[in-house]
Amino acid sequence: MSKAVRIVDRPVAAAISRAALSLGYTPLQARIIAGRLSEADLAKLPALLSLQLGGLTPPDLLPDIGIASECVVSAIKQGLPILLISDFDADGASAHAVLKFAFRDYFGVPEQRIHSYIGHRLRDGYGVTETLTDRIIAEAPCPALIITADQGSTDHARIARLRDRGFIVVVTDHHGVPASGPPPAAVACVNPVREDSAFPDP
Template identity: 35%
Template sequence: MRKEWLLLKPDDEAVNRLVEFMGIDQFLARLLVTRGIDNEVEAMKFLNPDKTVLHDSFLLRDMPLAVRTIIETRERKESIVIFGDYDVDGVTSTALLYLAMKRMGFDVSYYIPLRLEEGYGLSKDAIKDLRDQGHSLLITVDCGVTSFDEITYAKEIGFNVVVTDHHEVKDVLPPADAIINPKRPD
């Protein structure tokens, strides 16, 4: 199946206005205009976000449960491992969560599979190795919402599991302790 790229052509006047008014690079201005951010006010809001415009993350299903699971793991002085995907959003998510949790004093490490050797997503071999290393909580980032067999296995060998993912969900969710995904129908 062949796919074709549809290249959007931003309005050059809007791009030039953003470059002149904001002193930003033309490439960034083109990206903003292509995303529909074509005036100075909206560009300033986008590039300098205010916490008051963010959504409440606790509106996501299972967020309170996930937070409680993570805090209880720290209170028991147990180790957490973040299992990230090897693509850009997986590596970025892994790094952000790892650094934030380290800063907050968690005993945390991370694992990113080797794409050519381990493939995409969770694997039973990696899960077993991580459990053997003494981790008790597995947090997935950018994967896990369709990993029914792997999460079932993780639970069987004693892991608590928190899934954070943004991929499409199936009819049945894996048996994780908490699943945070904005695409959950519930």
């Protein structure tokens, strides 16, 4: 028997809600903002809500970002296939789409060289699973560059299988990293929550 679904209202920071309304946000937008921020964020609210690219933290301090960038540039120059693998959830699918559009629309990689592998919720579950790894090994072109989106930090065994088959794996993730560190079979693990990360906003 399945558990009953329980919906819990997120607490709303009343001062944040009032401030968001005064900045011209709709009541719904103000409610969402006030559910995500706390009273401690009140003084910096306008800056937090500024949607300027200059407001983003520069990626330079992400661990392994230089190595990952070099792998991407090398793969594009060599004409290698690019395999994007991600979970099916909102952040995995969104990251997957951003990567695909970036390779196709900004880096000029022909669409036939970009291959998408999105884990199936029921058959694969989350992460670089055995079934997803089996599918990639069975049908993907190789050698190729694999970039994970929203997964991979804890999947060393499957990444090692892919590496041993000739794939180059770059992990991009934001989930926890094992105490033993990022997966050594990946050539890079870009993850702001790594213990050695200097990125200011994990």
